[in-house]
Amino acid sequence: MTSYQHWRNVPAKEWHWPNFSPAEIACRGTGKLRVNADALDRLQELRVTLGKPLIVNSAYRSPEHNKRFGGAKASKHLDGTAFDISMANHDPVAFIAAARRVGFMGIGTYPRSNFVHIDTGPTRNWGEPFPPRASSFATDIPLAREYLAESRTFKASGAAGVGTLGAAGVEVAQQALAEAQGAIQLLSPYLDSLRWLFVALALGGIAVTIYARLDDWKRGQR
Missing domain, CATH: 3.30.1380.10 (Muramoyl-pentapeptide Carboxypeptidase; domain 2)
Structure with missing residues (x-):
């Protein structure tokens, strides 16, 4: 000592x-x-x-x-x-x-x-003895099984976002072309179809997002 x-x-x-x-x-x-x-x-x-x-x-x-x-x-x-x-x-x-x-x-x-x-x-x-505790100290738990980048919900939400932004972008392009020369205005019908394509993509993404959320909830992943 x-x-x-x-x-x-x-x-x-x-x-x-x-x-x-x-x-x-x-x-x-x-x-x-x-x-x-x-x-x-x-x-x-x-x-x-x-x-x-x-x-x-x-x-x-x-x-x-x-x-x-x-x-x-x-x-x-x-x-x-x-x-x-x-x-x-x-x-x-x-x-x-x-x-x-x-x-x-x-x-x-x-x-x-x-x-x-x-x-x-x-x-x-x-x-004196220590009184029983409601629970012992919990051990550290591993990270969630589903990573954000691999999440179906995340991907579907991204698709919905792309669709929404795409549809809005087409709308702006159509308004700009309405003020352009007649030759360029010939593209307007095609842009209208493209807009509806983006709208469909957005709706599809939203539907998949809702399904993935419900499915993940059932699995207890979230």
């Missing part, structure tokens, strides 16, 4: 726990720090096992701060072998099971303050 008068005095090369900082592990009242490598190794392993951050409420406590805090005279916090971890982002049952697997045998539960005490001392348990 190595002790420091303040966590800022810890040489960077002496700190080997990437998911934690000296400030997180130091005494909250004095800034003093006692580094217990074995306990910190287990804490780092627990962090890797759970795959999500551990919010450390309290770790090492200096004797003077432990007294002011009202901690036990033989508290494991005095040795730097105990950690109080918030359950704000963890399921207590899963957390405690993982903590035991990595070697934390002292387990204290404090549901009213929403944290769990873990230490490397002898096997023992104390505290």
